[in-house]
Amino acid sequence: MESMIFDMAERLLRDHVSHALREDAAAGNCPEALWARIEEAGLHLAMAPEEAGGFGVPAAEALGLVRIAGAHGVPLPLAETLIANALLAQAGLALPGGRLTIAEGEALRLDRRGAGVHASGTLTMVPFARWADRIVTLASLDGASQVLSLPVKGLTLTPAQDLAGMPRDDAAVDLDLGAAEIAPLDMPAGTMRALGALVRSLAMAGALETILDLSVQYANDRVQFGRPIGKFQAIQQYLATMAGETAASRVAAEMAAASHGTPSFALAVAAAKSRTGEAAQTVGALAHQIHGAIGYTQEYALHHFTKRVWSWRDEFGTERDWTRDLGRAALSSPQATFWHFITDSTARGATA
Amino acid sequence: MTVTAFPPPPPGSDHDGLRQEVRAFLAEELAGFPPEKRAESWNGFSRDFSRKLAQRGWVGMTFPKEYGGHERSALERYVVSEELLAAGAPVISHWIADRQSGPLILAKGTEEQKRRIVPRIAAGELCFCIGMSEPDSGSDLAATRTVATEVEGGFRVNGTKVWTTYAHVADYMILFCRTGKSDDRHGGMSQFLVDLKGTGNISISPIIDLLGEHHFNQVTFDNTFLPTEALLGQKGEGWSQVMSELAFERSGPERFLSSFALIEELIRLLREGATEAQEAEIGRLSAHLMVLRQMSRSVAGMLNEGKNPSLQAAIVKDLGALFEQDVPRLARSLLSRPAVPGGRDSYAAVLAYTELAVPSFSLRGGTREILRGIIARGLGLR
The missing domain is CATH 1.20.140.10 (Butyryl-CoA Dehydrogenase, subunit A, domain 3)
Known part of the structure; x- marks a missing residue:
C-alpha cells in the first residue's frame, strides 16, 4: 500500500513538475492543474485515517511523500495539506477538501463570544496562504489546546515570499469561528512548530538528494582541461562531502518521522531540523561551486532547489532555535550522563 | 541514490535489557577508573577486562555457538560496543579480533583454523593486530611489497609492516602480502594467519607516537617460515x-x-x-x-x-x-x-x-x- 502511493507520487511528480512549472510558480502563478492531479491521486489525504476519508497510511510512511515532494521542488502546499488533514481528523473535524496550510498559532488569541469563539491576532509567514483555502493551526482556549481551521477568505493577507519565490504571507485574523472550525485536541505546546519542522526537514532531505544528483550529473558531463571535471580529486572530495551531508539529512529526517507520536518526537525533530539545516548550507554551497556560473543562472534548475533548502531551514525554527532547545534538554536532563540522554532520546526502534 | 540510502535499524534493536546489564557490569568493573584513562577510548589495553567481558558472553557475540560464540545479532553486539566506548572501557585487547579478524576467519578460514582460533577469540584470550601498511604502502595498499614465496610445506615471508597497533602484545597478526605476480594491481595478494608468539624470524620494534605512547610497531619478516595452514582464505584472493x-x-x-x-x-x-x-x-x-x-x-x-x-x-x-x-x-x-x-x-x-x-x-x-x-x-x- 505505502510503496504503491510512493511509486504513484514519484511518477506523477516526475511527469508533471518541470523547471518551467517551478519558474511559473515563482512568478506568482498557482499551478492549479498540478494540484488537480495531486488531489485526484489523493496524495494530500495519505496521513488522514480511513474513516475520515483518508488512506490511513502510518505517519512515518506517509511523511515519505514530503521527502519526494521536496526532491521535485513541488510549488504547492502538499506537505502542509497532509499535516492539516491529519490534525483535523485527529480532532474529529470533517475534512474540508482543497488546499490547506499550517501556521504556528501561539500568536493567536481566542475569546468566548456568546456561544461561539472569536479568534484574533496575526499569523506570520504562512506558507502558501494566498493559494490555500484554509489555515490550520493550534491555539489555546482557557488553557486547553484547540485545533482551528481558519477560512483564508475571512482573513486579511499581506503578501510576502520566501527566497524561492513561494508565498509566505502574513494573515491578520479577526473572525468568529463556526462549529466546524474549532475543536479541542490535547497537544503539547510547540506541536505546530515541531510538525512544521518535521516536514521541512523531510523536504530538505529530498531536495538535497536532487541537488547531489544534479551535481554528480554535471560533474560527469562538463569537460574542462580535456576531461570531465568529476575526474578531478578536488571535485570528487566535494561530491563525497555532499553525499555524507545528504545521507545524514535523510537519516535525521526519517528518524524524526519514525518518532512521530512517541515521547522522543520533540528531541528527534530538534536534531533533524538543525542537522538538515546545517547540511543545506554545506551542500548548497558546494553544489554551486561545482556548477560554476551556469548554476548561478535562472535557466538552470539548481537554484530552485538551493533556494528552497535555504528558505526551509529558516522556517518553523532555525538551527539556532532547535540546537538551543536540544542543548538545554541535554544539559538539564535528569539522566546520570550525557550518554544516557543520547540513548534515551533516539527513537526507540519506532520504525513503524 | 543508493549511496545515501541508510535503511532504519530493525525494530526492537535497542535491546534495553542487555544495555542495562552492560551498564551495571561497567559501573562495577570501572568504578574508580579515572577520566584520563577513559579518554584513551578503545586504545586502552587490559587482557583481564577483555576476559571478564567474554565471561559475560559479550565477546564474539555474533559468532556461531559451535565456535564458542553466542549467535546474537549484530545489533545486540552494537549495544555492547557502544556502551563500552561511551564508558571509555579498555577494550583493544579483544576489539580487532571481535570486530573483524574473527568474522574473517569464520567466513574464509578452514575448519581447522576456525576450531583452533575462534573459540579463544570468543573467550577474550586472543589479541589480534593487522599487518597491512608498509613503509611504501600507506593509502596505496596495492603498492604492498611484503612477499610470501611458496616453499616446501609453506611459505617464506620477507618484508616490513609499519603502524601495526599492539603487535608487541598481540597473539596473532592477519598479514596482507603478495603471493604472486599479477598484471592486475589487485591480484596476487593473500592473507595469512600469523602466530606471533610461536613463529621465528619476526622482529617487532616500537614506534612511539606523539603522545609518547607505544601503540605502533614496525614488524619485520626476515625469511620467516609460515606453514601452509597459515594461509587464510584463497591464495590470490587477499584483495577482495x-x-x-x-x-x-x-x-x-x-x-x-x-x-x-x-x-x-x-x-x-x-x-x-x-x-x-x-x-x-x-x-x-x-x-x-x-x-x-x-x-x-x-x-x-x-x-x-x-x-x-x-x-x-x-x-x-x-x-x-x-x-x-x-x-x-x-x-x-x-x-x-x-x-x-x-x-x-x-x-x-x-x-x-x-x-x-x-x-x-x-x-x-x-x-x-x-x-x-x-x-x-x-x-x-x-
Whole structure:
C-alpha cells in the first residue's frame, strides 16, 4: 500500500513538475492543474485515517511523500495539506477538501463570544496562504489546546515570499469561528512548530538528494582541461562531502518521522531540523561551486532547489532555535550522563 | 541514490535489557577508573577486562555457538560496543579480533583454523593486530611489497609492516602480502594467519607516537617460515577478502565515540550553568551524535542481513572522524580552561589527551581522502 502511493507520487511528480512549472510558480502563478492531479491521486489525504476519508497510511510512511515532494521542488502546499488533514481528523473535524496550510498559532488569541469563539491576532509567514483555502493551526482556549481551521477568505493577507519565490504571507485574523472550525485536541505546546519542522526537514532531505544528483550529473558531463571535471580529486572530495551531508539529512529526517507520536518526537525533530539545516548550507554551497556560473543562472534548475533548502531551514525554527532547545534538554536532563540522554532520546526502534 | 540510502535499524534493536546489564557490569568493573584513562577510548589495553567481558558472553557475540560464540545479532553486539566506548572501557585487547579478524576467519578460514582460533577469540584470550601498511604502502595498499614465496610445506615471508597497533602484545597478526605476480594491481595478494608468539624470524620494534605512547610497531619478516595452514582464505584472493572486512572496520561506534570522554567532561562542567550560546553548541553536538548513531546502527542492521554496505561504512567513518576531531575545538570555544597533560583536574587532562589523539582519527582505518574517493566512485562518477 505505502510503496504503491510512493511509486504513484514519484511518477506523477516526475511527469508533471518541470523547471518551467517551478519558474511559473515563482512568478506568482498557482499551478492549479498540478494540484488537480495531486488531489485526484489523493496524495494530500495519505496521513488522514480511513474513516475520515483518508488512506490511513502510518505517519512515518506517509511523511515519505514530503521527502519526494521536496526532491521535485513541488510549488504547492502538499506537505502542509497532509499535516492539516491529519490534525483535523485527529480532532474529529470533517475534512474540508482543497488546499490547506499550517501556521504556528501561539500568536493567536481566542475569546468566548456568546456561544461561539472569536479568534484574533496575526499569523506570520504562512506558507502558501494566498493559494490555500484554509489555515490550520493550534491555539489555546482557557488553557486547553484547540485545533482551528481558519477560512483564508475571512482573513486579511499581506503578501510576502520566501527566497524561492513561494508565498509566505502574513494573515491578520479577526473572525468568529463556526462549529466546524474549532475543536479541542490535547497537544503539547510547540506541536505546530515541531510538525512544521518535521516536514521541512523531510523536504530538505529530498531536495538535497536532487541537488547531489544534479551535481554528480554535471560533474560527469562538463569537460574542462580535456576531461570531465568529476575526474578531478578536488571535485570528487566535494561530491563525497555532499553525499555524507545528504545521507545524514535523510537519516535525521526519517528518524524524526519514525518518532512521530512517541515521547522522543520533540528531541528527534530538534536534531533533524538543525542537522538538515546545517547540511543545506554545506551542500548548497558546494553544489554551486561545482556548477560554476551556469548554476548561478535562472535557466538552470539548481537554484530552485538551493533556494528552497535555504528558505526551509529558516522556517518553523532555525538551527539556532532547535540546537538551543536540544542543548538545554541535554544539559538539564535528569539522566546520570550525557550518554544516557543520547540513548534515551533516539527513537526507540519506532520504525513503524 | 543508493549511496545515501541508510535503511532504519530493525525494530526492537535497542535491546534495553542487555544495555542495562552492560551498564551495571561497567559501573562495577570501572568504578574508580579515572577520566584520563577513559579518554584513551578503545586504545586502552587490559587482557583481564577483555576476559571478564567474554565471561559475560559479550565477546564474539555474533559468532556461531559451535565456535564458542553466542549467535546474537549484530545489533545486540552494537549495544555492547557502544556502551563500552561511551564508558571509555579498555577494550583493544579483544576489539580487532571481535570486530573483524574473527568474522574473517569464520567466513574464509578452514575448519581447522576456525576450531583452533575462534573459540579463544570468543573467550577474550586472543589479541589480534593487522599487518597491512608498509613503509611504501600507506593509502596505496596495492603498492604492498611484503612477499610470501611458496616453499616446501609453506611459505617464506620477507618484508616490513609499519603502524601495526599492539603487535608487541598481540597473539596473532592477519598479514596482507603478495603471493604472486599479477598484471592486475589487485591480484596476487593473500592473507595469512600469523602466530606471533610461536613463529621465528619476526622482529617487532616500537614506534612511539606523539603522545609518547607505544601503540605502533614496525614488524619485520626476515625469511620467516609460515606453514601452509597459515594461509587464510584463497591464495590470490587477499584483495577482495580485505575489502569485505572494511564494512566491519569502518562503520562501528568507535568511528565517532573516540572523543567521548571529553564530551562527558565538557557537559559535566556546563551542567553547572550554561549560556544560550553554549546550549546551542551542545545541541548541535547532540544532533550530530544522534544522527551518526542512527547511521551506524543502520549499517549494523545491513551487516546483520549479510549485506556488504562498504560505501555506507565509508560515509559513517568520514562523518564520524569529522565529529570526533571537532570535539577539542568545540570544548575550547565553550570553556576558557587550558589543556594540561596529566591534568590539574580531569577536564584539563582529558582535553590534553584528546587534543593530541584526534589527528590520528582521520588517518587510521582509511584516510579521509581515500574514503571520499570511495564515496565519489559510489556516486557514479565516470
